[in-house]
Amino acid sequence: MNSAPIAKPAGSEAAGSLLSVRSLSVEFGSFRAVNEVSFDVQPGKTLAIVGESGSGKSVTSLAIMRLTDYTGGRIAGGEILFRPSSGEPLDLVKASDDRLRQIRGNEIAMIFQEPMTSLNPVFTIGNQIAETLILHEGLSSRDARLRAKELLQKVRLPDADRLLDRYPHQLSGGMRQRVMIAMALACRPKLLIADEPTTALDVTIQAQILNIIRDLQQEMGTAVIFITHDMGVVAEMADDVVVMWKGNKVEEAPVREIFAAPKHPYTRALLSAVPRLGSLKGEPLPKRTPVTVMDGGEPKLVGETRVQDTANYAKPILEVEKLTTRFDVGKTFLGRVTHRVHAVEEVSFQIYPGETLALVGESGSGKSTIGRTLQQLIEPTSGMVRFEGRDMNAMSHGERRRLRQQIQYIFQDPFASLDPRHTVGYSIAEPIVVHGLIKDRKAIDRRVQELLEQVGLRPEHAKRYPHEFSGGQRQRVCIARALASDPKLIIADESVSALDVSIQAQIVNLLMELQEKRGLSYLFITHDMAVVEKISHRVAVMYLGQIVEIGTRQAVFENPQHSYTRKLLSAVPIADPQRERAKMRIEGEIPSPVRPVGQEPAIHRMQEIEPGHWVALEADAIRGAA
Amino acid sequence: MAMAPAAPSRLRHFRSLELTLGLFLTGIMVLPVLFSGFLFPDGGESMDLMARLLPPLQSPAHLLGTDPLGRDVLARVVVGGKISLMVGVLSVLGAVTLGTFIGLIAGYYRGIAEILLMRFADIQLALPFILVAIMFIAVLGTGVDKVIFFMIIAQWVQYARVVRGSVLALREREFVQSARAIGVGNGRIILTHILPNVLGPIVILMTLNVGTNILLESSLTFIGLGVDPLIPSWGGMLADGRTYLQTAWWVSVFPGLAIMFTVLGLNLLGDWLRDYLDPTGQTSR
Numbered sequence: 001m002n003s004a005p006i007a008k009p010a011g012s013e014a015a016g017s018l019l020s021v022r023s024l025s026v027e028f029g030s031f032r033a034v035n036e037v038s039f040d041v042q043p044g045k046t047l048a049i050v051g052e053s054g055s056g057k058s059v060t061s062l063a064i065m066r067l068t069d070y071t072g073g074r075i076a077g078g079e080i081l082f083r084p085s086s087g088e089p090l091d092l093v094k095a096s097d098d099r100l101r102q103i104r105g106n107e108i109a110m111i112f113q114e115p116m117t118s119l120n121p122v123f124t125i126g127n128q129i130a131e132t133l134i135l136h137e138g139l140s141s142r143d144a145r146l147r148a149k150e151l152l153q154k155v156r157l158p159d160a161d162r163l164l165d166r167y168p169h170q171l172s173g174g175m176r177q178r179v180m181i182a183m184a185l186a187c188r189p190k191l192l193i194a195d196e197p198t199t200a201l202d203v204t205i206q207a208q209i210l211n212i213i214r215d216l217q218q219e220m221g222t223a224v225i226f227i228t229h230d231m232g233v234v235a236e237m238a239d240d241v242v243v244m245w246k247g248n249k250v251e252e253a254p255v256r257e258i259f260a261a262p263k264h265p266y267t268r269a270l271l272s273a274v275p276r277l278g279s280l281k282g283e284p285l286p287k288r289t290p291v292t293v294m295d296g297g298e299p300k301l302v303g304e305t306r307v308q309d310t311a312n313y314a315k316p317i318l319e320v321e322k323l324t325t326r327f328d329v330g331k332t333f334l335g336r337v338t339h340r341v342h343a344v345e346e347v348s349f350q351i352y353p354g355e356t357l358a359l360v361g362e363s364g365s366g367k368s369t370i371g372r373t374l375q376q377l378i379e380p381t382s383g384m385v386r387f388e389g390r391d392m393n394a395m396s397h398g399e400r401r402r403l404r405q406q407i408q409y410i411f412q413d414p415f416a417s418l419d420p421r422h423t424v425g426y427s428i429a430e431p432i433v434v435h436g437l438i439k440d441r442k443a444i445d446r447r448v449q450e451l452l453e454q455v456g457l458r459p460e461h462a463k464r465y466p467h468e469f470s471g472g473q474r475q476r477v478c479i480a481r482a483l484a485s486d487p488k489l490i491i492a493d494e495s496v497s498a499l500d501v502s503i504q505a506q507i508v509n510l511l512m513e514l515q516e517k518r519g520l521s522y523l524f525i526t527h528d529m530a531v532v533e534k535i536s537h538r539v540a541v542m543y544l545g546q547i548v549e550i551g552t553r554q555a556v557f558e559n560p561q562h563s564y565t566r567k568l569l570s571a572v573p574i575a576d577p578q579r580e581r582a583k584m585r586i587e588g589e590i591p592s593p594v595r596p597v598g599q600e601p602a603i604h605r606m607q608e609i610e611p612g613h614w615v616a617l618e619a620d621a622i623r624g625a626a
Numbered sequence: 627m628a629m630a631p632a633a634p635s636r637l638r639h640f641r642s643l644e645l646t647l648g649l650f651l652t653g654i655m656v657l658p659v660l661f662s663g664f665l666f667p668d669g670g671e672s673m674d675l676m677a678r679l680l681p682p683l684q685s686p687a688h689l690l691g692t693d694p695l696g697r698d699v700l701a702r703v704v705v706g707g708k709i710s711l712m713v714g715v716l717s718v719l720g721a722v723t724l725g726t727f728i729g730l731i732a733g734y735y736r737g738i739a740e741i742l743l744m745r746f747a748d749i750q751l752a753l754p755f756i757l758v759a760i761m762f763i764a765v766l767g768t769g770v771d772k773v774i775f776f777m778i779i780a781q782w783v784q785y786a787r788v789v790r791g792s793v794l795a796l797r798e799r800e801f802v803q804s805a806r807a808i809g810v811g812n813g814r815i816i817l818t819h820i821l822p823n824v825l826g827p828i829v830i831l832m833t834l835n836v837g838t839n840i841l842l843e844s845s846l847t848f849i850g851l852g853v854d855p856l857i858p859s860w861g862g863m864l865a866d867g868r869t870y871l872q873t874a875w876w877v878s879v880f881p882g883l884a885i886m887f888t889v890l891g892l893n894l895l896g897d898w899l900r901d902y903l904d905p906t907g908q909t910s911r
Contacts, residue, residue, distance in 0.1 A: 375807045404809030416800035420906055421822040431808045465905040478804075485808070 017083075018043045018190055018223050019064070024078035026056070026063050033059040033073065035247040041191065046217065046224040048238035048255070050231065050270070052500035053471065056247040057227050061193045064225070065110055066092055066100050082108070085190060106136045109184035111177070113196040118180060119168040125152075125179050126164030132186045151182040155212050156587075172589055173363075174205035181212060188220055195227045202362035202527060202590060207571040210236060229500060231274045232530075232573030235259060243267050245294075255577045265299040268292060273505040274575045275530035277557075284554050285309055286356065286535055288512045291505040303509050310354035310515050311537050315389075317488060317521050318351040318374070323383035325369050329594060342593050343369040345545040346383070346603050351489065354515060356522040358532040358553075360568070361542035364593050367525045370542075371491045374523070375409045376400060387489075405435045408482035412494035414474035418466040424477045425462030428452070431485035451480040455510060472503030479510065489521045497528060508535055529572045533557055538612075541565045545593055546604055551613030561615040644898040651891030655884060659707035670701035670858050679874045691876040693866070699876060703884050706858035709770060711888070713853075714840040717777035718832050724778060725785025726828060730816055732786065733793025744790065747783040755780060756849075763851040773852050777839055788831060792824040826900045833896030837889030860885050 017040040026034040034056040041047045051057040062068045064080055080092040084107050092100070112118045120128060129151060130144035139147065145164065152160035155178040168176055177197060184192055194213065198206040214237065217224055226237050234241060234255065241258045243251040243266065250264040262268045269292040280287060290303040324346055330339035344366040351357045359367045372378045374385060385392040387403060395403065408431075411417040418427050428448045431437075438444050449459035455476040466474055475495065482490050492511070496504045512535060514520055524536055532539060533553060540550040541564065549562040560566045595601065604616035658665060674696035682691040682699075690700040728747075732740040759776060766772045796802060797820070805815050844861015846852030855862060860881040867878025 377803060377807060401809055404807065409804065409807040411800050411804055413800060417804040419801040419805070419819050419823075421904070422818070430805065430810060434808060434810050434814065467906045481804075481808070 016043075017041060019083075019225075020079075020081040021060075021064070022079040022081065024060065024063060024080060025076040026059050026068055026073050027076045028073050032076070033247055034063065036078065037242075037244070037247075037249045038078075039242050039249065039252060041223050041225060042239075043190070043223050044217070044221045045239045046226055046237055047240045047242060048226045048228060048234045049242045049244060050228060050234055051244035052229055052270075052502065054246070055244040057244050058195055060244070061110070061195050061225060061227050064092065064193060065104055065108060066095070067110075082191075105132055105189075106187045107189055108191045108193065109187070109189040110193040110195065111180045111184050111197045113199050119176060121168055124165050124167055125171070129164075129179070129183050129186055132183055136187045147186070148182075151186055152179070154185070154216065155179070155182045156208075157182075172205075174201055174209065174589065177201060177205075177209055178212065181209070181216070185216060185220065185222070189222060191223045191225065192217075193225045193227070196229070197226075198233065199228070199230070203529070203571040204362060204567060204590070206233075206573070208587065210573070213237070230573065231271065231501070231575040235575050235577040235579070236573045238577075243270070259575070259577050265297075266294055269294050269299050269502060271575070273502040275501075275505070275508075275528075275534050276575055277530045277533060277569070277572050278574075280533050280553075281558060282554075283307075284552070286512070286533075286537060286553065288509055291502065291509060293502065293506065302506070303513075306512075306516070308356075308512055308516065308537070310519065312353045312355075312519075315352075316350035317353050317388060318523075319384075319386040320350070320370075320374070321348050321384040321386075322346045323348070323370065323373065323385065324381045325366070325373050325378060326381045337597055339594050339596055342545050342595055342601055344373065344380075345601055347542075347545070347547055349540055349547065349550060351521050351523060353488070353521055354519045355538065356515065356524050356536045358524045358526065358536035358539045359542060360526060360529060360532055360539060362527055362568075362590050364544070364590055365542040366545040366593065367542050368493055371409065371493045371523060371525050375407060375491055376404065377409075402435070405431065405437075405485040406487050407489045407491065408485060408487040410475075410478050410482050410490060410492045410495040412498055414471065414478045414498075415466060417478060418474065418481075420466055423463055423465055424469070427466075428462070428477065428481045428484050431481065435485055437485060447484070448480075451483055452477075454483065454514070455480045456506075472499055472507065475499060475503075475507055476510070479507075479514070483514065483518075487520070489523065491523045491525065493525045494527070495524075496531060497526060504531070511535065529569060541568065544591060544601070546601075546616065547606075547614075548604065548616040549614070550606075551610075551615075555610060555613040559610075559613075561609055561613075563618060642898060642901075644894045644901075648891050648894030648898055651887050652895060653891075655707065655888045655891060656711065658704045659711055662704045662708060666698075666701040666705055668701070670697055670705040673697055679870070679877070681874070682876050690880050691874070693863075693877045694870060694874075699863075699880050702858045702863060703860070703880050706860050706863055706881065707884060707888075709853055709857055709859035710840045710843065710861060710885070713770065713774055713777070713843040713859075714836040714888075717774045717781070717839045718835045720774065720778035721781040721835070722785050722828060722832055725782035726789050726821075726824070728782065729786040729789025730793055730820065730824075733790035734797055734812070734816055734820065740790070743786070747786055750780075750783055759846060759851050763846075768851065768854070770853050773843055773846060776846075777842065781835065781839075785828060785831065788827055789824050792827060793820055796820050796823055822903070825903050829896050829900050829903070833889075833892040836892050837885060840885050840888070 019041040022038050023036045024034060024038070025032060025036055037060060039047065049057045049060060059068060059073065062071065063075055068075065075093050078093065081089050082092050083089040084103065126145055126148050129148035130141060133139045133144040133147055134141060148164060149160045152163055157163055157175060157178050171179065198209050201209065210233065213224065228234060238255045241253060241255050242249055243264065245266045251258065251262065251267045258267065259271065262271055272292040286308040288303065288306045288308060290301045290305060292299045293302045323344055325344040327341040327343060328337040329341055331337055347370060349357065359370060361367045369378060373380050387406065418424065425448050428451055429444050432444055432447060438447060448462050452459055452461055457473060457476055469477065496507050499507060508531060511522065515522065524532070526532060536553050538551065539553050539556040540547045541556065541562065543564045549556060549560065549565045556565060560569055606614040606616055608614050674692070676696065677685065677688065677692050678694055678696045680688050680692040682689065684691065688698050690703065693699055693702065728743050732743045758780065762776050763772065802815060802819055805819050841861055843852055843859065844865055847855055847859065847862050848865045853859060863881040864878050870877050
């Protein structure tokens, strides 16, 4: 359906470009992952390739490095013209292995999504950076070490001297990604390919990494190909954008044009699905809005606009009081505990019927631990949880089991949370069977089919296995499973974080629709502020195991009081290229919740600054937050 | 890159080469053994001293030749399969059952049960096999049932270790956590979510062990700790033919081939079974 690439007159635009991809096709067996894609990268500029999973954006980037050769792919046609720092432009498709080795790492460098798996765990950071320098630049090991230190300072890693002798596992995710960037830039490459470099990181860390990439790019004049699915990141980083869909390039334009006047229907659908922070400004309640969905190549508007006025604030369904959960780590030879993870410290909140409470925070904030504790997957250290007025500590074994029917849990990864050896019908029926809700086999089958239809799947899907579904469909299966026992409260732990934006928007709408129909309450655990704004009635911001700010969504988003809340909100990339890019500088790692035994963290006092809006007192030393 | 897999039908497994070849090999070895009483009513015992060490294909009455006592090799291979297959299959089934059960308990519940069971397993692995065998037989006496029992006792450990290892990984997997979150009890989690997922490695180990145990039975018999040496068995024939290997190869080669075909056939069936049990079909390559 997309037009063939427009043949450009030889030597016109391609003359100045650093990299020129012409009609590139890549095949895996008989599957064509990339189909006749063409684009240019100008020296010193950033090109973003965006698309959802399966769009072929990563394969395109691997093909430029000719790394598809090692993953079973084959370049079926086209040219990749690259202009190295010295010598004639060459076609990477036809280049010899020797020539490619000179170019990889030296002229074109790459950083990947998962910095832990791209670093070798048995070598120190210093050795790994030095290796590249010795190999490509022919430095002595002494000089290489000095350069490595400089590079670490360039990516703003404090204490570079000591870091050189550390191993990858001793560093946090953000620090590892900085090391990867330092390694990639070691030989001053002309082109840096960044494949989802910040997707696995927390937002405040992501903001820092993006800043570093931007600064170094200006300093060194490196061109960057930025592969991402996050339109916010695109708006912050890119000069030009290529949109890919199902292996085809559907649109290419400067970043402002893409956002202001998208031409292809898919681009429009993609942009309409992106949750934008601040889009609900002035609205007291969350609102469901229709999503544009691609239906066989044609955009279609699905869903209705509806204000989510489902919450009933008469009596809470769940009350949590001074909940504390700690884990023992580190023992002496004799089994004495030396360190503890203070995952959750004296956290209190309520959830009301029909209400969505969002629990937001970054990794290590303890938000998932709260969810797991409420679902009785983890035993709390102390504190009280009351469900419909009944104290969980006072419940009998049978009552606690029944609680697992009333409270359901949806995990982040729908594939991992479904048993691969059973049909989805079996998985959905399991809660019904386990709690003995329906006895008759036929009636159970009917109920499973009903549930599948409610979440937008077909009844005959019950006979299929999890691997036969796409990611979004699997999450629908998990939702159907959670609904099967007719619960009152659903804990959704990062349930939409791993999904493509268009799917994410649909799942969020589905959750809101189910809330309206069944009066469900949600505890929505996430790090994604934009999704939180869309779905939640109230928001609790967590930092290092404690709630630092809690209040209605409007209060927290429009009048954030705590410095950490502000920092979190400012770190979110906004899908709007018109906005000023130079933002408040965020520095610092997320501190570790691990403490030696005997060193208890200080509990913040909370202050009510307007009805229902509580903020932790800053004076109570929020280490590292400011 | 997530590529949409073509909806696989379980039927495709039935057309596989592994299944056909596996069934064929196992079939030609097992079926005659099952009907050995009908095929060779004499039980391969009748001797013809005039026809000692007759090479194969020399006489229509002795297609695979004769042994030093003039007994028909074909008859003895077929009849001897009874003991060998019985010992091989029953000992493996017994060891799998015991080992899997203990591995599941130790891996799932952890704690004191795991420490006791797995240390016990370690101790048993540290004891020399032959020493244990001699002690065991000295106390209980010889016989097919004792040999099988002894093999079960000697071999459950390896299954328990494999199973425990898999269970340790599985119990932390999200689908097990999510089953727990739904309110599924421990017993049901073990039976419906953990056991089916550990079957793959067990099946492979099982089919390999049938062959080893057939040979083990012959070594035990050879040192006088196994089955009555007068009853024909593949391992026993292999041992008897050893002395004639240079002059009359057929005496030991044919029982050897019988063991090889059985083990090969069962291995192919095992591979097929593992793939069949896995709905994703991802282990097949």
